[in-house]
Amino acid sequence: MRLTCPLCGPRDRREFYYYGADDFLRRPAADAPAAAWDDYLHNRDNPAGETRDLWYHEAGCAQWLAVTRNTVTHDILRVDLVAAPKGGAK
Numbered sequence: 001m002r003l004t005c006p007l008c009g010p011r012d013r014r015e016f017y018y019y020g021a022d023d024f025l026r027r028p029a030a031d032a033p034a035a036a037w038d039d040y041l042h043n044r045d046n047p048a049g050e051t052r053d054l055w056y057h058e059a060g061c062a063q064w065l066a067v068t069r070n071t072v073t074h075d076i077l078r079v080d081l082v083a084a085p086k087g088g089a090k
Contacts, residue, residue, distance in 0.1 A: 001074060006081050007061045015059035020044070021051065048072050054082070061085070 001013040021044065028036040049072055055065045064082035069075065 001076070003055065003065070003067060003076060004079050005057055005060055005063070005065065006079060007063060007085065008057065011057075011060060015057060016065070017056040017058045019054040019056055019064075021053055050077065 002010050003013055003016055004010045028040050050068065050070050052066055052068045055067050057063050057065060063085060066078075066080045066082055067076065068078040068080075070077060
């Protein structure tokens with residue numbers, strides 16, 4: 001599988017670290033009930049079809065990426081930066 005980093009261009013997926021579904025960015029509040037934290041930490045969906053995941057370009061530009069992909073066809077539909085790089089350049 002190849003991912004096209006918005007900063008570095010097309011790269012092999014081995015340059016990236018898969019972090020999981022992008023719901024990792026929507027974690028419960030610090031004072032949320034224990035059940036909400038348990039669900040957030042331990043329960044994962046395994047959808048067939050389109051997903052949006054968080055990846056880290058470990059062997060490249062060190063940016064966090066939101067990757068939209070299809071788990072059935074393995075097509076990469078979109079790759080976005082999670083945040084603008086330092087210095088504002090894109």
